[in-house]
Amino acid sequence: MSPVPRIDRSTYMEALAADGEAIAAAGRRNLEAEVPSCPGWxxxxxLAHVGRVYRSVGRHVAERATEMIPADQIPRPPEGDAIVEWFEEGHRFVQEALAGAEPDEPVWSWAGQHTMAFYFRRMAHETAVHRWDAEAAFGEPGPIDADLAADGVSELFELVLPFAVANWDMGLPDATLHLHRTDGDGEWLLSNDGGRIKMSLEHAKGDAAVRAGGAELLLLSWERIGLDHPGVETFGDADAARAWFALSR
Incomplete structure (x- = not known):
């Protein structure tokens, strides 16, 4: 067994702060730049997408909401350059809301976890991946912390994708996939358990295996990079690995 490093609240908050500032910086650079990792964006x-997420999460957290706040109550972004300041206001709002919350407090979420701890983690990973996207619009994006990224892999396969599979018409690959982190602790075995995702943290043989650093595994799992990316090694059924990563589309 290779446990994934645990990430504490302060690390999540620091990542949310720094990566959100980097997204705003990308907006000030060129709002019309195309984001290659998000086709059509x-x-x-x-900025519009992440800014609305911040406002939605910020309201749920600040109001200690135990029922969903409808999407039509979440403000939409302005047109033009004003969207950068609008994004920054949302970024400050969600940080302030989370700073005043305790991880074990109850709150509504779309996932199976209904405590504030879910949002500390989700906002850090949402922001990290989209910061990478925003910087990719201008060339080589900065790295994602490897331990944080490994935690993001676990979050994706234990919370985010199980919700999607349960609520949308999504089929799972029959083949198993083993992920092995090469720059620290972290191994995952993914399998199809009767139409549900089963994730175990263990060293085990899968029909496919992928070895890479923590950041690369996170970006692969969110389909931001492919198996041909430098530093990624694939063994066994590469199509099975691609099928697992395609679930995050």
Whole structure:
């Protein structure tokens, strides 16, 4: 067994702060730049998406909401350059809301975890991946912390994708996939358990295996990079690995 490093609240908050600032910086650079990792998106659309997520999560957390706040109650972004300041206001709002919350407090979420701990983790990973997207619009994006990224792999396969599979018409690969982190602790075995995702943290043989650093495994799992990316090694059924990563589309 190779446990994934545990990430504490302060690390999540620090990542949310720094990566959110980097997204805003990308917006100030060029809102019309295309985001290659999100086909059809510009930097402006990325700021609009993340900014609305911040406002939605911020309201749920600040109001200690135990029922969903409807999407039509979440403000939509302005047009033009004003979206950067609008994004920054949302970024400050969600940080302030989370700073005043305790991880074990109850709150509504779309996942099976209904405590504030879910949002500390989700906002850090949402922001990290979209920061990478925003910077990719201008060339080589900065790295994602490897331990944080490994935690993001676990979050994706234990919370995010199980929700999607349960609520949308999504089929799972029959083949198993083993992920092995090469720059620290972290191994995952993914399998189809009667139409549900089963994730175990263990060293085990899968029909496919992928070895890479923590950041690369996270980006693969969110289909931001492919198996041909430098530093990624694939063994066995590569199509099975691609099928697992395609679930995050």
């Amino acid at each position: 510009t930097v402006a659309k990325l």
